[in-house]
Amino acid sequence: xxxxxxxxxxxxxxxxxxxxxxxxxxxxxxxxxxxxxxxxxxxxxxxxxxxxxxxxxxxxxxxxxxxxxxxxxxxxxxxxxxxxxxxxxxxxxxxxxxxxxxxxxxxxxxxxxxxxxxxxxxxxxxxxxxxxxxxxxxxxxxxxxxxxxxxxxxxxxxxxxxxxxxxxxxxxxxxxxxxxxxxxxxxxxxx
Numbered sequence: 001x002x003x004x005x006x007x008x009x010x011x012x013x014x015x016x017x018x019x020x021x022x023x024x025x026x027x028x029x030x031x032x033x034x035x036x037x038x039x040x041x042x043x044x045x046x047x048x049x050x051x052x053x054x055x056x057x058x059x060x061x062x063x064x065x066x067x068x069x070x071x072x073x074x075x076x077x078x079x080x081x082x083x084x085x086x087x088x089x090x091x092x093x094x095x096x097x098x099x100x101x102x103x104x105x106x107x108x109x110x111x112x113x114x115x116x117x118x119x120x121x122x123x124x125x126x127x128x129x130x131x132x133x134x135x136x137x138x139x140x141x142x143x144x145x146x147x148x149x150x151x152x153x154x155x156x157x158x159x160x161x162x163x164x165x166x167x168x169x170x171x172x173x174x175x176x177x178x179x180x181x182x183x184x185x186x187x188x189x190x191x
Contacts, residue, residue, distance in 0.1 A: 004044035005186075014054070014185050021053070027067045028056040028074060048087040052078070054182050055173075063171050069122055073110065076124060076154065086179060105176035106130045111169045113155070125156035127164045 007025065011018040025043065029052065032043040045053070052074055059070040081087060084106070106128060113123040130150045138144040151161045158164035 004046060005050060006042045006044060008042075010045065010050060013187065014182070016057070020057070024053050024057040024060070027060075028053050028071060051087060051179065051182065055175075055178060058173070058178060063173070069124075072122060073124055076126065077108065080128065080152070080154065081175075086175070105174055108173045108175050109161075109165060109170050110173075111164075111167045111171065123155070125158070125164070126152075126154040127156065127158075127161050128152040128154070129161065 005013075007018060007022055010016070011021045014021070025045075029049055032041075034041045034043075056070045056074055059065045059073055060067065065073065107130075109127040109129070110124045113125055128151065132148045132150050133146075134148075135146045136143065137146075149161075153161070153164065156164055164170070
């Protein structure tokens with residue numbers, strides 16, 4: 001069963017000002033084909049749409065990106081997020097609602113591309129890191145930890161994640177925590 005939410009419901013559940021939520025929605029989603037000022041229908045959001053608005057709002061309010069820059073990040077990352085299952089409400093692989101996924105989060109590092117390499121004056125390259133396994137061991141006097149990371153570079157000229165992270169303009173989004181926070185605020189958990 002697909003759940004739909006209205007602007008007012010989301011504003012209350014997510015504790016975001018209604019006018020701000022509507023502004024974010026207009027910024028990151030196409031016009032609602034059924035809704036509108038004169039139609040009498042309130043916009044309804046499936047999880048995929050509200051996740052895009054929530055992430056876009058995070059990019060605007062917390063990372064201080066502009067609306068066009070935030071849209072670009074969402075456009076660039078949406079195919080990868082879809083492939084990883086972030087847009088699925090039930091049984092999301094990367095959605096982060098269950099405790100095992102939160103233990104191994106997806107973190108997205110991104111930085112601006114040089115203006116000369118972009119067609120509209122702004123663009124980003126991305127490094128997506130995911131901890132695949134973590135093992136702590138050793139004696140009480142000497143602790144050791146081994147962690148295996150999976151990395152995906154998107155639109156990046158960097159040969160590896162270490163070269164990418166050397167850029168002083170890198171910004172970080174813990175996507176798993178952000179989605180987990182959204183799911184928790186909605187009051188629903190994956191089965």
